Structures are given as structure tokens and as C-alpha cells.
Amino acid sequence: AQSVTQLDSHVSVSEGTPVLLRCNYSSSYSPSLFWYVQHPNKGLQLLLKYTSAATLVKGINGFEAEFKKSETSFHLTKPSAHMSDAAEYFCVVRGNSGNTPLVFGKGTRLSVIA
């Protein structure tokens, strides 16, 4: 079985400072990993995905994530937070085919303080 653990339920940063949202995964085989963002009362938007081609994955809006097999981690980072980054972020793992459902972490709410 696969799972993800988001280590922080809430992260608060000041505008212009770095963002770190932590995620650890558990999988019996090489996982497919994603980060999604959800703004209030909205659906989900894909930020980035890990495809095994590169361990450092660049996504939209300046976000990056690094896959570290030795640490079973897939933390999301951004060098400088913007007010518009305030949202809920989900780390997600997937089964071994395109038709298997996603398994979501519990989410991390990011607050950005002016």
C-alpha cells in the first residue's frame, strides 16, 4: 500500500521568504508523486510531478520539489513566497498505472503574511 505523510498541517511564512512544505512517502515500488494546490472553494491544480527522469522537479509558479529516495521525501519549496501562494497544498502518490486513483496527504495550509 502507498501513503504520503505531510508533516505540517499549517505553515505560515512572510511574503518574500522561502517556503518549505514537507512530505514523506511510503511505497513498495518506485512511486509517482505529485503536488497539487487548492485555493478556497476551488478544484485542484497540478503544481508538479515526479516522473523519475530527474530528482529535482520544477513546477509552475516558481515551485520545486526534490525526490530523495534515501529519505523517502518529496518536499515542496519556493524561494520567495507571494501572497497569492496562500492555499492548501496536497502531496499525492499514485499507483502503478494511469488508471489507479491518487492517494492524498492530509494537506498543508500555507499562510503568507504581508
Add this chain to the structure above:
Amino acid sequence: GAVVSQHPSRVICKSGTSVKIECRSLDFQATTMFWYRQFPKKSLMLMATSNEGSKATYEQGVEKDKFLINHASLTLSTLTVTSAHPEDSSFYICSASQGGNSNQPQHFGDGTRLSIL
């Protein structure tokens, strides 16, 4: 890019009403669609997996007679909440998959906010 349209975006109705939510893949064929439910300030919980032309597979604890899923074509899946009650109030989100490798992302609709009075 791939787009999934979910309709309606918000529903407010009386207890006992049945509500249908549609999920459409607009520019690709979705062999599989998924229905999730999200409680306030909580993560998404998979309700069921919908495969075109076959019966949906429900997750444990999800009542199949309560939440009817139909996937009649490669671009449309519907979720009907039958005889809805206030405890069914929630945010429902669908996603669609083009299949293929596991690193292909799912594409999500914008969700439906269901409020039962």
C-alpha cells in the same frame, strides 16, 4: 491542456432531493474517472472509481445505492446523490485519467459544493 468540466459548481437543495453532478473531459477521452469527497478543511477521500461501460468500484464505507455513478461514455461520468440529507453536504470533486503510465496526472474538475438544508 487537458480540461475537465464539472457541473454544477454549487447546489443548495432540500433534504430528500436527488442531485446529479456531471463530470466531462472536454478534450480527451477518459477511460477512468474518479469521484472524491472533501469535508471542510480535510483532505480528499476517494469515493469510487468509474470505468466507461462498466460498474463503478466503490471504496469501503461508501454506499453505492446512495451515490449512483454512471460512466456512459468516454467523456462523461455522473454522480447522483439520491435522497440527499444534511450529512451529505460536502465538496465533491471529480477527476479524469487518460490512462497510460502512472506518471500521467489526473485532471480535476473545479468541484461541486453541495448543501442540503
